[in-house]
Amino acid sequence: MNDVATVSGELRELYVRDSAAIQQEFLATGDGRAAIARRTALVDSILLRLWSEIISSDPAGPAKFTLVATGGYGRGWLFPFSDIDILFLHAGSETEVILKDSIRRFSQELWDLRLKLSPATRTLAECERLDTNNVEFAISLLDCRYLAGDPELYQRLRDKTVPKLVARESHSLIQDLGEITRARHHKFGNTVFHLEPNVKDGPGGLRDYNVSGWLALISAMEKLGMWPETKTLLPVSSRRAMEAALDFQVSVRCFLHFRHGRHDNTLTWDAQDEAAARKIGVAYEDVSDAAGWMRVYFGHVRSVHRVCAQLMEEIPAAWSSLYRQFQGWRKKISSDDFSVVDGLVFLQQPTALQDPEKLLGLFHFIAEHGLKLSTTTEYKVEQALPALAATPPRGGELWLYLQETLVQPHAADALRAMNALHLLTLLLPELKGIEALVVRDFYHRYTVDEHSFLAIEHLHRLKESKSEWDQRFADLLAELEQPELLYLSLLLHDSGKATPGESHVDSSLVLTETCTERLDLDAEDRERVRFLVGSHLEMSVAMRRDVFDPMNVKTFAEKMGEPEHLKMLCLMTYADIKAVNPDAMTPWKADNLWQLYIASANYLNRSADERVHTGEDGAGVGQANLAHLHSLAPVAGKKINVFLEGLPQRYLRIHGATDVLAHAEMAAHLGQNGVQCSLKQARHWYELTMLTTDRPFLFASISGALAAWGMNIVKANAFSNAAGIVVDTFYFTDRFRTLEMNVQEWDRLKKSIADVVKGEADVARMLRDRLKSEKGGDTKVKIETQIAFDDQSSVHCTLVQVLTQDRPGLLYRMCSLISKHNCNIEIALIETEGQMAIDVFYLTSGGSKLNAREQTDLDRSLREELARQ
Amino acid sequence: MTKVEAIIQVSKLEAVKDALHEVGVEGMTVFEARGHGRQKGHTEFYRGREYTVDLIPKVKLEIVLGDEMVEKAVNAIATAARTGKIGDGKIFLSRIDEAIRIRNDERGESVL
Numbered sequence: 001m002n003d004v005a006t007v008s009g010e011l012r013e014l015y016v017r018d019s020a021a022i023q024q025e026f027l028a029t030g031d032g033r034a035a036i037a038r039r040t041a042l043v044d045s046i047l048l049r050l051w052s053e054i055i056s057s058d059p060a061g062p063a064k065f066t067l068v069a070t071g072g073y074g075r076g077w078l079f080p081f082s083d084i085d086i087l088f089l090h091a092g093s094e095t096e097v098i099l100k101d102s103i104r105r106f107s108q109e110l111w112d113l114r115l116k117l118s119p120a121t122r123t124l125a126e127c128e129r130l131d132t133n134n135v136e137f138a139i140s141l142l143d144c145r146y147l148a149g150d151p152e153l154y155q156r157l158r159d160k161t162v163p164k165l166v167a168r169e170s171h172s173l174i175q176d177l178g179e180i181t182r183a184r185h186h187k188f189g190n191t192v193f194h195l196e197p198n199v200k201d202g203p204g205g206l207r208d209y210n211v212s213g214w215l216a217l218i219s220a221m222e223k224l225g226m227w228p229e230t231k232t233l234l235p236v237s238s239r240r241a242m243e244a245a246l247d248f249q250v251s252v253r254c255f256l257h258f259r260h261g262r263h264d265n266t267l268t269w270d271a272q273d274e275a276a277a278r279k280i281g282v283a284y285e286d287v288s289d290a291a292g293w294m295r296v297y298f299g300h301v302r303s304v305h306r307v308c309a310q311l312m313e314e315i316p317a318a319w320s321s322l323y324r325q326f327q328g329w330r331k332k333i334s335s336d337d338f339s340v341v342d343g344l345v346f347l348q349q350p351t352a353l354q355d356p357e358k359l360l361g362l363f364h365f366i367a368e369h370g371l372k373l374s375t376t377t378e379y380k381v382e383q384a385l386p387a388l389a390a391t392p393p394r395g396g397e398l399w400l401y402l403q404e405t406l407v408q409p410h411a412a413d414a415l416r417a418m419n420a421l422h423l424l425t426l427l428l429p430e431l432k433g434i435e436a437l438v439v440r441d442f443y444h445r446y447t448v449d450e451h452s453f454l455a456i457e458h459l460h461r462l463k464e465s466k467s468e469w470d471q472r473f474a475d476l477l478a479e480l481e482q483p484e485l486l487y488l489s490l491l492l493h494d495s496g497k498a499t500p501g502e503s504h505v506d507s508s509l510v511l512t513e514t515c516t517e518r519l520d521l522d523a524e525d526r527e528r529v530r531f532l533v534g535s536h537l538e539m540s541v542a543m544r545r546d547v548f549d550p551m552n553v554k555t556f557a558e559k560m561g562e563p564e565h566l567k568m569l570c571l572m573t574y575a576d577i578k579a580v581n582p583d584a585m586t587p588w589k590a591d592n593l594w595q596l597y598i599a600s601a602n603y604l605n606r607s608a609d610e611r612v613h614t615g616e617d618g619a620g621v622g623q624a625n626l627a628h629l630h631s632l633a634p635v636a637g638k639k640i641n642v643f644l645e646g647l648p649q650r651y652l653r654i655h656g657a658t659d660v661l662a663h664a665e666m667a668a669h670l671g672q673n674g675v676q677c678s679l680k681q682a683r684h685w686y687e688l689t690m691l692t693t694d695r696p697f698l699f700a701s702i703s704g705a706l707a708a709w710g711m712n713i714v715k716a717n718a719f720s721n722a723a724g725i726v727v728d729t730f731y732f733t734d735r736f737r738t739l740e741m742n743v744q745e746w747d748r749l750k751k752s753i754a755d756v757v758k759g760e761a762d763v764a765r766m767l768r769d770r771l772k773s774e775k776g777g778d779t780k781v782k783i784e785t786q787i788a789f790d791d792q793s794s795v796h797c798t799l800v801q802v803l804t805q806d807r808p809g810l811l812y813r814m815c816s817l818i819s820k821h822n823c824n825i826e827i828a829l830i831e832t833e834g835q836m837a838i839d840v841f842y843l844t845s846g847g848s849k850l851n852a853r854e855q856t857d858l859d860r861s862l863r864e865e866l867a868r869q
Numbered sequence: 870m871t872k873v874e875a876i877i878q879v880s881k882l883e884a885v886k887d888a889l890h891e892v893g894v895e896g897m898t899v900f901e902a903r904g905h906g907r908q909k910g911h912t913e914f915y916r917g918r919e920y921t922v923d924l925i926p927k928v929k930l931e932i933v934l935g936d937e938m939v940e941k942a943v944n945a946i947a948t949a950a951r952t953g954k955i956g957d958g959k960i961f962l963s964r965i966d967e968a969i970r971i972r973n974d975e976r977g978e979s980v981l
Contacts, residue, residue, distance in 0.1 A: 543879075544879060544880065544882070544883075545879070545880040546878060546879065546880045547879075547926070548911045548922075548925070549880075552880075586901055588901040588902075588903065588926060589901070591922070591926070592879075592926050594920070595911075595913065595920070595922060598913050598915035598920060599913055601915060602913065602914070602915065788914070
């Protein structure tokens with residue numbers, strides 16, 4: 001043997017020289033696969049040389065002891081700064097004692113060469129046992145490779161021990177591997193779309209490529225009891241994409257190691273710029289900048305992540321009874337069009353997706369049940385896309401499918417699946433610009449499209465959350481009239497980020513306009529989506545000011561205009577912040593957001609009586625609306641002015657221009673018929689508007705008549721103008737489907753209400769008959785009555801807020817009682833949330849606020865009345 | 870060296886940052902904070918529930934400066950953060966023995 005010190009010197013020189021040569025070659029060719037193969041060969045040669053110097057001059061000796069490469073090194077994937085995993089394998093304990101010092105010297109020499117050695121020493125028997133605290137070791141044996149020593153011992157390890165271990169422990173191995181992988185994915189937010197991704201450990205990274213291979217290998221070994229042909233392990237349909245992804249990612253990881261000079265796999269922004277400029281992994285593709293290069297990157301990692309996720313479902317982690325039970329449940333959700341096996345959706349009819357309805361229905365199915373597409377179904381979707389692209393669905397039909405998908409609990413999964421297959425951008429081309437788009441800032445962690453999906457996901461997850469904060473926002477979400485508009489707004493809110501320019505909000509608004517037009521949303525819905533997209537930063541801005549400052553609250557609340565806008569924007573802000581990065585929504589921010597919300601909601605309820613003044617000195621929020629109304633109906637200008645004079649500003653906030661013009665027209669006809677009534681069906685309820693001159697018991701009479709007809713009043717507003725004309729609007733659901741089943745009942749209902757208003761029908765008797773015929777409904781949630789008087793918020797009125805259990809005829813009973821106390825209801829804001837009625841009345845008595853005694857009397861009477869069933 | 874800790878109103882953060890940049894202070898650490906001194910909490914009722922905030926949201930800035938910069942920075946913070954009302958906040962100064970740059974073990978004021 002030569003002197004070991006001399007050999008060490010030689011090897012150090014060899015290692016430095018050859019490592020530099022590998023780096024030079026990579027710089028010239030960008031070929032990552034060649035680089036890792038050469039480094040593996042270099043390390044092999046160093047180990048063999050040391051083996052012959054320290055362990056045995058015969059590369060196949062000594063007997064009963066073997067040097068095995070495992071893990072990435074065993075696979076032949078030695079990246080420039082990867083660890084070198086080796087196994088000192090003994091046939092039994094006797095060689096362990098004899099060779100102990102030699103093994104120590106051998107390892108020491110390698111460390112002195114600055115090789116990052118990860119050695120393990122085991123007997124063959126130990127290799128056959130699964131150490132549940134070190135499953136990684138058993139997994140590393142799947143990539144074992146002979147280096148030196150007793151070849152027969154190695155063959156026993158490879159041909160007997162490993163297959164035996166895998167066959168016996170396959171369920172545990174797959175379960176543990178699944179858990180480790182899921183934990184790793186969770187650490188990265190379960191998404192591939194990071195702005196600065198980790199190319200090894202991030203979802204869809206090289207580790208996932210390996211996990212896919214291991215899962216397929218363990219599954220095959222379990223069935224065969226021996227090593228299978230590795231080239232055919234992965235699903236045929238994904239092999240090409242996986243190989244292309246591997247070539248790309250290996251080159252990127254080599255590039256990062258050489259660039260950073262250490263084991264660092266983070267694809268930083270600077271690294272992205274350099275990789276794009278040097279066309280790393282994309283020598284034959286047309287990529288001009290970092291954004292384009294990152295799109296190629298995301299394309300590859302998405303393929304790997306998809307295969308890995310599918311295999312984790314297909315080769316189930318645990319064949320436990322619980323898992324089987326769960327899978328059995330998932331089977332039961334199969335439909336005529338789709339079947340579900342192991343959490344993957346298959347088509348019942350291979351040609352089904354030629355029908356666009358079925359294609360869109362497929363993603364609705366995913367959104368509803370939280371499933372993944374099988375590889376064959378994905379392939380069928382891809383095949384169906386060219387025909388769909390020729391005549392893409394649009395208009396109301398598309399919106400119908402889309403909105404039904406958006407409100408499902410797993411909508412974000414469906415959107416991600418649609419996006420991965422390029423179906424989403426086919427249906428909504430406005431989202432094309434933000435597909436896998438990296439926008440660099442210090443706060444965002446994900447690409448723009450993933451940020452939007454994540455925001456939608458966070459809202460859907462609110463219901464499951466146990467956190468006190470989330471529960472408040474979950475309650476708010478449950479109150480929304482049209483949650484689908486909020487989800488659509490979240491999908492579009494950052495769509496303008498791909499457009500160069502100062503403000504992405506303006507660009508997003510332009511795209512929102514074309515998108516809502518394509519979906520043929522009605523004018524009101526379009527306006528609401530426009531409002532949300534255009535205002536999506538407003539609440540964050542207001543939160544940066546003093547959230548307890550009344551002026552800040554007033555300014556912000558007035559921008560919101562109506563409570564529904566405020567609720568939606570609050571939830572949008574919550575979701576938008578939370579989707580920035582996992583730590584972005586701190587308790588500090590959540591509290592501030594909630595405080596601003598409740599202060600603004602209260603402001604909107606307490607300032608409802610600020611009046612519209614149409615004269616030249618008029619000012620305030622109504623003026624812009626007035627100008628808009630005059631532009632729509634220039635000849636009716638005077639008529640509108642007369643009608644609007646003295647109405648609360650809130651009236652203009654909650655009624656659009658079409659409504660106002662219709663109301664002004666009805667007011668003009670009051671001379672011919674003293675009670676003007678309109679009834680229309682909206683999406684969620686019916687809407688009855690009544691115009692007449694103000695009189696006692698008016699609001700009570702109408703609410704009583706509606707209750708007598710079996711209608712459930714969910715919202716109502718009562719306003720009056722300076723001329724004493726009352727505009728009362730009631731929103732109600734038809735509990736017994738009277739109006740839906742009988743068209744002629746529409747006119748009868750209107751006449752009945754007009755008769756009550758004119759005093760020609762006895763509402764009390766009508767209501768008594770109705771309540772007699774109804775049994776008391778079940779009370780699911782007990783609501784304790786709360787009554788609060790407020791003299792401060794309004795200049796002219798006393799506000800009374802009543803929270804109580806909702807029940808048939810409630811509004812009639814309260815309003816009648818208020819009228820009996822000689823109080824005039826100037827404004828009524830009626831809302832129902834579940835079984836809770838939340839009513840705010842602006843009251844006067846003799847034209848003034850209620851005095852202390854009047855308040856006490858009314859409070860007592862209301863409490864007594866509400867205590868009765 | 871002196872550590873300047875300032876607890877200010879959330880709405881004044883941008884103005885204070887600008888004022889500090891103007892006098893040549895470039896780096897700072899900002900924390901989300903809550904607290905109150907003589908300024909008491911806030912109560913709001915919503916849907917029949919009482920939401921009381923005993924601790925008002927604030928932001929806390931921390932800056933370590935060479936001694937010659939301290940007065941300028943304190944003046945900048947106080948001027949930019951002042952509204953004249955209760956709740957404007959406080960500034961605290963304390964001595965710092967040593968500063969070390971982690972990257973290269975450099976020590977002393979040059980690290981700042």
